[in-house]
Amino acid sequence: LAMSRGPRPLVLCGPSGSGKSTLLKRLFAEFPNTFGFSISHTTRQPREGEQDGVHYYFVTRPDMEQAIGNDEFIETAEFSSNLYGTSKQAVREIQNQGRVCILDIEQKGVEQIKKTDLNPILIFNNPPTVAELERRLRLRGSETEETLRKRLNAAEIEISYGLTPGNFHKVIENVDIDVAYREFRDFVVGELKKQEADGVRIIY
Numbered sequence: 001l002a003m004s005r006g007p008r009p010l011v012l013c014g015p016s017g018s019g020k021s022t023l024l025k026r027l028f029a030e031f032p033n034t035f036g037f038s039i040s041h042t043t044r045q046p047r048e049g050e051q052d053g054v055h056y057y058f059v060t061r062p063d064m065e066q067a068i069g070n071d072e073f074i075e076t077a078e079f080s081s082n083l084y085g086t087s088k089q090a091v092r093e094i095q096n097q098g099r100v101c102i103l104d105i106e107q108k109g110v111e112q113i114k115k116t117d118l119n120p121i122l123i124f125n126n127p128p129t130v131a132e133l134e135r136r137l138r139l140r141g142s143e144t145e146e147t148l149r150k151r152l153n154a155a156e157i158e159i160s161y162g163l164t165p166g167n168f169h170k171v172i173e174n175v176d177i178d179v180a181y182r183e184f185r186d187f188v189v190g191e192l193k194k195q196e197a198d199g200v201r202i203i204y
């Protein structure tokens with residue numbers, strides 16, 4: 001039931017360099033209370049100062065594998081022999097606070113979350129061209145030639161998935177950042193208003 005569930009999670013998907021973090025940074029600046037990130041699980045050891053249930057849920061590999069087997073995760077990934085993942089329960093924790101859980105996930109995660117009962121709002125952030133993505137990523141200075149190639153190759157597939165009708169509720173044409181933010185923000189606010197009209201309480 002929507003009333004007992006809290007606000008719908010918000011999925012923002014788009015190729016690396018399309019400007020997802022930039023849009024989210026602006027959204028958090030404008031609405032510091034309304035949105036939240038779920039806490040991820042990991043099998044890696046906590047670093048100095050990291051607290052369980054704050055920075056991550058720190059779990060053992062057997063426990064995490066069992067939970068994955070029980071279909072408790074939306075997405076998982078392995079980096080340097082540690083498992084990481086976003087659980088459905090972690091998303092529900094944010095909803096229970098009356099906040100909109102933001103999920104910055106890739107195509108595989110989008111396909112997975114669609115199979116759950118989380119009922120997310122799905123937004124695709126579409127860059128003008130792959131050449132422009134390349135320009136942005138080079139300017140950002142975050143990539144080696146190899147990671148740049150990987151990201152640009154993946155982008156072609158991600159864009160065709162993103163633009164396939166029915167896959168997303170909204171496509172943001174991310175050309176000019178100010179125009180893109182306005183479109184993104186207005187769509188999100190409109191969706192939140194609809195839910196509030198249905199009795200969902202959202203924190204501002």
Ligand SMILES: Nc1ncnc2c1ncn2[C@@H]1O[C@H](COP(=O)(O)OP(=O)(O)OP(=O)(O)O)[C@@H](O)[C@H]1O
Nearest residue numbers: 015016017018019020021022136140174175176177
């Ligand atoms: N509309 C835009 N026009 C020009 N540059 C942009 C635009 N949006 C973002 N940028 C710049 O492009 C770079 C990539 O943006 P950003 O880091 O937000 O992308 P991202 O989708 O979050 O990427 P990743 O998935 O790799 O984290 C940044 O340097 C950012 O300042």
